[in-house]
Amino acid sequence: xxxxxxxxSHVSVSxxxxxxxxxxxxxxxxxxxxxxxxxxxxxxxxxxxYTTGATLVKGINGFEAEFKKSETSFHLTKPSAHMSDAAEYxxxxxxxxxxxxxxxxxxxxxxxxxxx
Amino acid sequence: NAGVTxxxxxxxxxxxxxxxxxxxxxxxxxxxxxxxxxxxMGLKLIYYSVGAGITDKGxxxxxxxxxxxxxxxxxxxxxxxxxxxxxxxxxxxxxxxGTNEQFFGPGTRLTVL
Numbered sequence: 059x060x061x062x063x064x065x066x067s068h069v070s071v072s073x074x075x076x077x078x079x080x081x082x083x084x085x086x087x088x089x090x091x092x093x094x095x096x097x098x099x100x101x102x103x104x105x106x107x108y109t110t111g112a113t114l115v116k117g118i119n120g121f122e123a124e125f126k127k128s129e130t131s132f133h134l135t136k137p138s139a140h141m142s143d144a145a146e147y148x149x150x151x152x153x154x155x156x157x158x159x160x161x162x163x164x165x166x167x168x169x170x171x172x173x174x
Numbered sequence: 175n176a177g178v179t180x181x182x183x184x185x186x187x188x189x190x191x192x193x194x195x196x197x198x199x200x201x202x203x204x205x206x207x208x209x210x211x212x213x214x215m216g217l218k219l220i221y222y223s224v225g226a227g228i229t230d231k232g233x234x235x236x237x238x239x240x241x242x243x244x245x246x247x248x249x250x251x252x253x254x255x256x257x258x259x260x261x262x263x264x265x266x267x268x269x270x271x272g273t274n275e276q277f278f279g280p281g282t283r284l285t286v287l
Contacts, residue, residue: 067214090273101178101264101278102217109273148216152272161207161232162276164216 060085060151064165072173077121077136079168081149084130090152091132092162093123097145105147108132119143144172175200178279180265186285187255195250195282197265205268206248207276208232208240210261217264223248224271255286 065080083089090109094102106117113125119142123134132149146169150162181196199206204225209217219232223242237259239251248267252259262283266276 092275099281101266101280102276103278104275107273107275161219161222161271162217164218166214166216 060089060163062149062151062163062165064147064149064168066168067166068169068171070171070173071139073141074138077134077139077143077170079134079147079149079170081123081132081134081165082130083132083149083151085151088127091123091125092150092152093117093121093132093134094148094150094164095145096148096167102148105134139170139172141172141174144170146170177201178265178267178277180263180279180282182282183280184283186287187252188287189255189257191255192251192253193255193284195252195263195265195284197248197250197279198246199248199265199267199277200246201267201269201277202245203267203269203277204245205270205274205276206242207266207268208238208248208250209264209266210234211264211281212261220250220263252284257286260284260286 061084063082092107093105096102106115108125116122121136146167148167149165178199207222208220218234221240223229265279268274268276
């Protein structure tokens with residue numbers, strides 16, 4: 059079965075600093091990978107996704123992630139943090155094939171705090 | 175478009191009571207999902223549906239039931255509520271599976287006392 063591990067349940071950065079949120083997955087087949095963001099008291103929204111092709115994926119709000127097959131990783135980065143980036147971030151992998159192929163397996167999430 | 179709407183926003187239930195969480199989407203999506211979110215645990219899939227009349231269990235279906243009589247609606251029924259069902263519930267929809275983005279509702283915060 060596929061699984062997702064997010065290293066660090068809380069990450070704190072200063073405004074203007076690099077944001078790095080780590081995600082590793084396990085999958086026996088080429089995965090589809092996603093990052094979602096959840097702002098306080100809201101539902102999740104898609105930041106970016108990797109399906110096929112270019113391994114460096116750009117998303118909304120200046121975020122990007124790189125798919126590294128050899129490391130089974132899909133880390134999320136942003137060069138310069140903004141106060142509005144404070145939220146919880148979830149990495150997810152799309153499950154298998156067949157009827158359940160759209161189902162997402164989520165990591166436990168990483169809460170990002172941004173200090174002024 | 176309103177997207178995915180959920181009602182109610184908040185609810186407190188007593189142990190043993192039942193309730194239905196409503197979910198409606200206006201994007202004509204075939205796929206719909208119910209998740210529960212517990213602190214520090216991410217989201218777990220309860221049930222999903224790939225079209226009207228078709229539903230299937232996810233990872234944590236026990237204590238819940240669903241139906242999908244229309245494309246738009248995907249209600250989640252809790253029978254005999256238990257404290258373990260205290261959680262935040264999210265409904266989501268997508269055009270199809272695989273690579274497609276899931277669109278989430280704002281959630282229902284349920285407490286069972």
